[in-house]
Amino acid sequence: MTEINYVFETHGLNIFYGNFLAVADVNINIPRHKITAIIGPSGCGKSTLLRAFNRMNELVPDTHIHGEVLFEGQNLYEKSVDPVEVRYRIGMVFQKPNPFPKSIYENVAWAARIHGHKGNMDELVESSLRQAALWDEVKDILHSSGLAISGGQQQRLCIARAIAVKPEVILMDEPASALDPIATLKIEELMQELKQKYTIVIVTHNMQQAARVSDHTAMMMLNGGATRSGTVIEFDETNKIFTRPTDKRTEDYVTGRFG
Amino acid sequence: MAKKTANGLKQDKDPARPLLNLKKRRRPGEIVIQSLLFFTGFFSIFTTISIVYELGKEAWLFFRTPAVNLLEFLTGTKWQPHIEEFGILPLATATLVTTAIAMAIAIPLGLAAAIYLSEYASKKMRNTLKPILEVLAGIPTIVYGYFALTFVTPLLRSVFGNDIVEIYNTGSAGLVMGILILPLIASISEDALNAVPRALREAAYGLGATKLEVAVKIVLPAALSGIAAAVILGISRAIGETMIVAVAAGAGPNFTLNPFKAAETMTGHIVRISGGDLSYDSIDYNSIFAIGLMLFFLTLTLNIISQRFVRRFREVYE
Numbered sequence: 001m002t003e004i005n006y007v008f009e010t011h012g013l014n015i016f017y018g019n020f021l022a023v024a025d026v027n028i029n030i031p032r033h034k035i036t037a038i039i040g041p042s043g044c045g046k047s048t049l050l051r052a053f054n055r056m057n058e059l060v061p062d063t064h065i066h067g068e069v070l071f072e073g074q075n076l077y078e079k080s081v082d083p084v085e086v087r088y089r090i091g092m093v094f095q096k097p098n099p100f101p102k103s104i105y106e107n108v109a110w111a112a113r114i115h116g117h118k119g120n121m122d123e124l125v126e127s128s129l130r131q132a133a134l135w136d137e138v139k140d141i142l143h144s145s146g147l148a149i150s151g152g153q154q155q156r157l158c159i160a161r162a163i164a165v166k167p168e169v170i171l172m173d174e175p176a177s178a179l180d181p182i183a184t185l186k187i188e189e190l191m192q193e194l195k196q197k198y199t200i201v202i203v204t205h206n207m208q209q210a211a212r213v214s215d216h217t218a219m220m221m222l223n224g225g226a227t228r229s230g231t232v233i234e235f236d237e238t239n240k241i242f243t244r245p246t247d248k249r250t251e252d253y254v255t256g257r258f259g
Numbered sequence: 260m261a262k263k264t265a266n267g268l269k270q271d272k273d274p275a276r277p278l279l280n281l282k283k284r285r286r287p288g289e290i291v292i293q294s295l296l297f298f299t300g301f302f303s304i305f306t307t308i309s310i311v312y313e314l315g316k317e318a319w320l321f322f323r324t325p326a327v328n329l330l331e332f333l334t335g336t337k338w339q340p341h342i343e344e345f346g347i348l349p350l351a352t353a354t355l356v357t358t359a360i361a362m363a364i365a366i367p368l369g370l371a372a373a374i375y376l377s378e379y380a381s382k383k384m385r386n387t388l389k390p391i392l393e394v395l396a397g398i399p400t401i402v403y404g405y406f407a408l409t410f411v412t413p414l415l416r417s418v419f420g421n422d423i424v425e426i427y428n429t430g431s432a433g434l435v436m437g438i439l440i441l442p443l444i445a446s447i448s449e450d451a452l453n454a455v456p457r458a459l460r461e462a463a464y465g466l467g468a469t470k471l472e473v474a475v476k477i478v479l480p481a482a483l484s485g486i487a488a489a490v491i492l493g494i495s496r497a498i499g500e501t502m503i504v505a506v507a508a509g510a511g512p513n514f515t516l517n518p519f520k521a522a523e524t525m526t527g528h529i530v531r532i533s534g535g536d537l538s539y540d541s542i543d544y545n546s547i548f549a550i551g552l553m554l555f556f557l558t559l560t561l562n563i564i565s566q567r568f569v570r571r572f573r574e575v576y577e
């Protein structure tokens with residue numbers, strides 16, 4: 001049997017906020033050790049879809065889901081599945097850098113500690129910060145507040161924090177949208193490094209960014225029906241999405257003719 | 260006239276471009292509002308200063324009397340004005356015992372209630388429970404006093420025995436005071452917990468933290484300054500609380516740390532003495548101002564300590 005190359009598979013995924021169907025009928029497979037971008041206009045449910053992959057949506061009351069999200073072949077929404085375990089294995093980086101109001105060291109060590117990390121914490125902190133390309137900048141100020149560094153550094157700290165628990169997947173929700181172009185470039189370079197070890201799913205507003213960093217792209221758009229639900233209208237290799245899209249709406253969007 | 264500008268270009272007055280009116284305008288409304296706000300702020304500070312002045316003045320009259328000396332006042336274990344013994348310790352220990360018991364009830368229960376309301380309760384639950392909790396804080400303290408005397412004291416006596424628990428005792432007053440202060444601590448702490456940004460909680464959940472870990476290890480430390488404020492407010496309230504102790508704790512200074520014995524707190528004593536017929540400028544009369552001044556210093560010290568504490572341990576999230 002060949003290796004299964006998909007980390008996530010969604011089958012008929014529908015996400016509701018109360019009665020409102022926010023994301024309708026998504027069927028995509030997220031390939032392993034690749035970067036998958038989710039693009040599309042504002043309000044089409046990109047973040048909602050991303051948050052379905054680590055069950056973050058349910059922190060908002062009244063959210064529910066129909067359909068399946070398979071993670072390594074297991075349905076994440078099975079009754080017996082513990083969302084805490086899910087989020088432990090599927091890390092997340094948010095739009096606005098949100099380091100804990102603790103020291104840089106403690107930011108990285110915190111999650112490992114609550115998961116009962118046995119081993120050298122100093123080493124774990126250093127290797128996580130190195131992987132996040134932040135070590136050289138903060139190695140002398142490890143015990144200063146995680147909020148005392150620049151926004152770009154804070155975001156890399158959040159990535160280091162996610163890496164420290166050794167997840168399989170890192171979900172990134174517009175990780176660079178609050179950063180300047182230089183900090184953005186650093187995050188993008190970092191993503192290329194990280195995909196050797198992790199599967200990355202990134203939501204981005206920025207089409208150039210999707211084109212630059214991702215291997216696969218999911219194009220989302222409101223489906224135009226009465227419910228105003230978002231859905232994935234096209235999912236393919238990034239290269240193809242940006243050069244020979246099959247859907248007219250994708251073509252209009254990526255060439256800037258949208259609207 | 261041509262004028263040189265910074266980049267060396269000449270700028271002429273252009274008749275085709277009339278000057279915009281950018282002159283300063285008078286805004287009398289602004290001035291009125293500003294002075295009004297200043298006055299109200301000033302008034303509250305002025306009142307505080309006046310109170311301290313009045314306390315200090317009368318207390319000074321007390322300390323000036325030959326029968327009194329400061330050291331004896333602070334360390335004496337007998338408060339018997341009729342034989343000119345003025346040691347504040349019996350009153351202070353009673354205040355200490357009632358306050359300690361009250362806080363032992365109010366801090367853990369109040370914090371637990373706050374964490375439940377902020378982190379666990381559904382929105383509907385929270386919107387129902389919080390107003391109810393706040394109603395508790397609105398019950399007149401005299402009612403709490405009788406609750407202590409007619410319900411909690413008999414309960415304590417039936418549990419620990421009539422010969423151990425006196426009819427008036429600091430324990431029952433302290434317990435009921437704890438119940439009185441609980442909603443105050445719960446409500447203010449809940450506000451502080453609720454003010455912690457969602458993004459911090461999401462960050463922790465995203466790392467696979469459980470609800471308890473998020474609440475206790477992320478949200479609680481971030482809200483520490485607000486919680487400390489709640490606790491200090493609670494302690495100040497406990498030290499200053501008068502009606503419950505006047506009704507239930509006992510009417511006579513008693514130097515003891517035993518919560519089952521009757522003892523009179525500083526506030527309880529002030530209330531009893533000032534209720535009697537005291538002649539103005541007598542030593543008894545002046546002594547209650549000295550006690551008042553002590554109360555003032557106690558709460559002031561607590562405030563300073565808490566500010567230090569907060570500055571030391573606070574996790575600033577902005």
